[in-house]
Amino acid sequence: MRIRSHQDRSVPRRRALALAATVATLALTATGVASASAAPKAPDTPKGKANGTSVEINLVTVNDFHGRIEQSGTAAGIARLATAVKQIRAENPNTVFAAAGDMIGASTFTSFIQDDVPTIETLNAAGLDVSAVGNHEFDQGFADLTDRVMPLADWEYLGANVYDKESGDPALPEYWIAKFQGVRVGFVGAVTDELPSLVSPSGIEDITVGSPVDAANRVADQLSDGRSNNGEADIVVMLVHEGAATTSIESATDPDSRFGHIVLNANDNIDAIVSGHTHLPYNHVIDGRPVISSGQYGERFSNMEITYDRKSKSITSMENTLYTMATEVNSSGAVTAWLTEPDPAIVPLVTEATAVANELGSVEIGDTAGALNRAQRPGVVNGQPALVENRGGESTLGNFVADVQLWALNEDGTRSVDITFMNPGGLRADINAGETTYREAADVQSFANTLVTLDMTGAQIKAVLEEQWQPAGASRPFLKLGVNEALSYTYDPTAPQGSHIVDIFLAGEPLEPGEIYSVGANSFLASGGDNFVSFRLGTNKADSGKVDLEAMVDYFTEFGGAAPDYAQRAVGVDVVSVVGDQATINLSSLDFSTTEPKAGSVTVSFDGAPLATATVDPSFPDPSTFDEIGRATVTFTIPAGATGDSEFVITTPTGTEARFTLGAAL
Template sequence: MRSAKQLLLGSLGIGLAVSGLSALAAPPARAADPVDIQIIGTNDFHGRILNEPTSAAAGAAIMSAAVKELRAANPNTVFAAAGDLIGASTFESFVSNDKPTIDALNAAGLEVSAVGNHELDQGYDDLIDRVMAAYDPTMNPEGGAEWEYVAANLKMRATGDDAVPASWVKEMAGVDVGFVGAVTEALPTLVSPDGIADIEVQSIVDSVNAEATRLVEDANVDLVVMLVHEGAPSTNCATMDDSGPWAEIINNVSSDVDAIVSGHTHLAYDCSFPVQDWVDAARPVTDRPVVSAGQYGQKLNRLVFSVDPDTGDVQAKSQSIIDLKTCSNDTACTPYTPDPLVVPIVQEAVDVATPIGEQVLGPIAAPFNRAKVANGSENRGGESTLGNLVAEVQRAETPAEQGGAQIAFMNPGGLRAEMEGSVAGDVRNLTYRQAANVQPFANGLVNMDLTGAQIEKILEQQWSRTPDGTQIPSGLTRYFLRLGVSKGFTYTYREVPAPAVPVQGGGTPVDTWVGDVTGMWLNGEPIVPTQTYSVTANAFLAGGGDSFWEFRNA
């Protein structure tokens, strides 16, 4: 219960009595009707602006139509997101630096979003100076997001100030609704560390709790919604609060937070968990929604809170997931008519991208693929023809006038599609679009000097490690990422068990493994630990991305 509004009402009553008006003669005050506050949520959109005929992605025009239909039925609505709206996008958005996605979400009425890791793919300055800055046809033609980005746990390293706003508040029908943002604590391993060198990533729980308390106690906010770019490891509501980093968020975020809208793991779930403080206070609502809309604009989360505008108390709530397509492989199977404001934005993006994407780069003899597991999904721990090919291209393309490169490495997470080409007769040609779909990130190449001992350390960092060499607890970031390597470089290793790692939030410790490199060769000659070698990698790896910290010591 928020007391500020009750104090205000009490003071009004005192004022009436002092002025000589009879409180007894006045008609009895009638309690205000509850206000239904509607939160529409999305996450991990990743520039899926087209209605895809072979997937459940409905496209920006359909998503916008659904949001506007829900808003028309209840004007007390906020369209919010949990991050990764841009970055790792489809070609139509990627080739225009995600400007089509920004324009489409502006037209759809997005109002607030947590910062996701992909919002920082091009660094903090790009987020602030392009994406979040006002559109200007000359000075900022590719930016202009009209929604607010929030992240309470991102601070400027030098000053401790907020790197982006910690929260955003909207008043609707006498109810103040605050949105507190946060981004995954694994951010430094997911983007180029150089791009966020000035940023400190703090605890999600501590940061959100502090900001929620400030909103409730100082800003008199009635309803607090957490937008967090972190998510559950599975869709099983019965177990996601048992242990691990996600359970820590569910269980330890303060009772000032009325709902958790999440993302990052690309899973759709519609869960709720009891909050002990609410139970103890005998509140009408005692369980807190914990939701995610999955990925790529396939679904929306819908939360409705019935709030007493006088006290700020939540009297009732409902929650649901809305499917934007009724089937997964037909553009026609949607109950929504595409938003006419968004349709031309998407079409212009297609018109720009098509001639660029159709350019033929050259022939390939056969497909180059990522590693796969038995069910056909991507395996970032397996050696792949595609990863090795990209590494070899990076080595071969390092300019000779810069000394060339002897070895190159490629991280598997930078490969987002297979390199299959298009077969016409006896020729399999690769287009610019197909190549760009493989590597949609704007990473340049960095050439550096590394000793043989440093190369060995990098290879052993394929098993998750922190900068000081200790193992990262399983579940926090990753277990094993196999680097693609250029032609002529080979190595052997043995995998050995490491001490079990405690699980955050309790539970059974996790068995872990580490790698011990037993030999390395370049063109058949042993790598000498003290000798220096010329190595090329993309800027993400060179900055220590994906926990390959030793690259930073080159």
């Protein structure tokens, strides 16, 4: 499938009226063309396409590749993607291969186990010219990006909104220029200003991150000011690692979203916006300017055909085409045809990386009694209804990892830890039942975070749980934390922001707001990542130096395996009404969302005596309700003598046990 958006440019250099976008089906016109060598940096190729005073330029773009160098599912792999790029370059040497960030990081095991060197080497071979930095380029810290990654990469990494904290000067290259037959194409790169909440803050403590659009406008103006000594460009493309929340044009122009702010405030000196971060494919023309994203993992790429008239010094047309690499997918989801064949020059690089990963990853570390899964929700894959990852749902895997980290920190012996948390975005794969290998464990936690301890008050821990409901404008409005077995809590899903958490218990005892508790988390969370900023209020912070993957391997080695806990550690309780001695409550989050056994029923008890039992609805709710799968309405008679502070107990056959009070409703 290809989605095309075409726009014509009149004599003024910036902004022409956009023609309507059209949708059509197409394959590349010449498949199987032999690979051409990559164009050199800052090319000035004399043999590109031209017609009189017009110069034709191809801009090939990808984003959010995340080290998917191997063919897997609908991810074509770097060898097939390289063929597509080199085919276009062979037809028109006036071609730039550019990206909008997250080319490395959160990678599959083949690249992760070798610190993403295989991804960098294969992207070099594929001829990547330039990329914005994404948040995952900072996974191992700013120094790793500048001192290791950038020297290994043949392409230019750009980050115009990344500044040195002390001097305020740009900390990364701001722009890069390619020159074709006298036409200069300038690329300005920027990363989401959510970066401080997406990576470990300790890894970027020497830099600050400003507004992406302000930085891009500043550099675009510089490239368009007519002074050749500061990087003049005829065409300016913004590469930004930020994106729309949905594929609709309304989402891309939402003024209350980060991406909408960028799109609506990019100035007239920016001719096109190539975006990423949200992993969605879209191909818009907004206010006469292409605004595009190619999705994720090399499943798609975009080809923007630009025509520039040297005589009038204007862009006369820009037409972007979004190509899908998997051209045929059968009913079971298997790909039966691809857009291109693998590039024979790159296949050996992937084969070598795979062999190394297979050797390192094949070591068995234990057995898993039942699948440890991430949460899921209904979604769409390749146009077909399917279950997709849900970072807003409680999961057996998230809770298990929190348990492992509690054990590992306490086993270390440096201090006793009461509570541990795990962020859902740090869970990148499930653990299947049966033999568990090093590769499976590594695929789960691929960021090499260390485990950190800190002291927090009960009030601060409650604030952390409230922060699961993310700030307005966040790309994911709710993130469900995994918690250790001793911690349980109830929440009111109908409450306003900041008031959801009702009761918190540790080993069956209420969490006291003023008491100090020892808390453990990975270094990402402990530094306030994913907008869990209350972690920054903790004191006596100490890094154990133990990597999360190491903790997992040690756990399997110690116990010989693992088993899922089917008890929910967070339960939704909405007190609907208390009339006379009758109370009605809505319960939710009583079921997990994948292969786990269903609760079936729920019982409310008081002082050990059952008051009422109700059937639990196991169906998926509206996805906007995040973690509410497993719902029941229970009406019961309030025992004589019960007060607003009296504890009622919720139990299910799957092991869930939660406590709630009727509070002011009684």
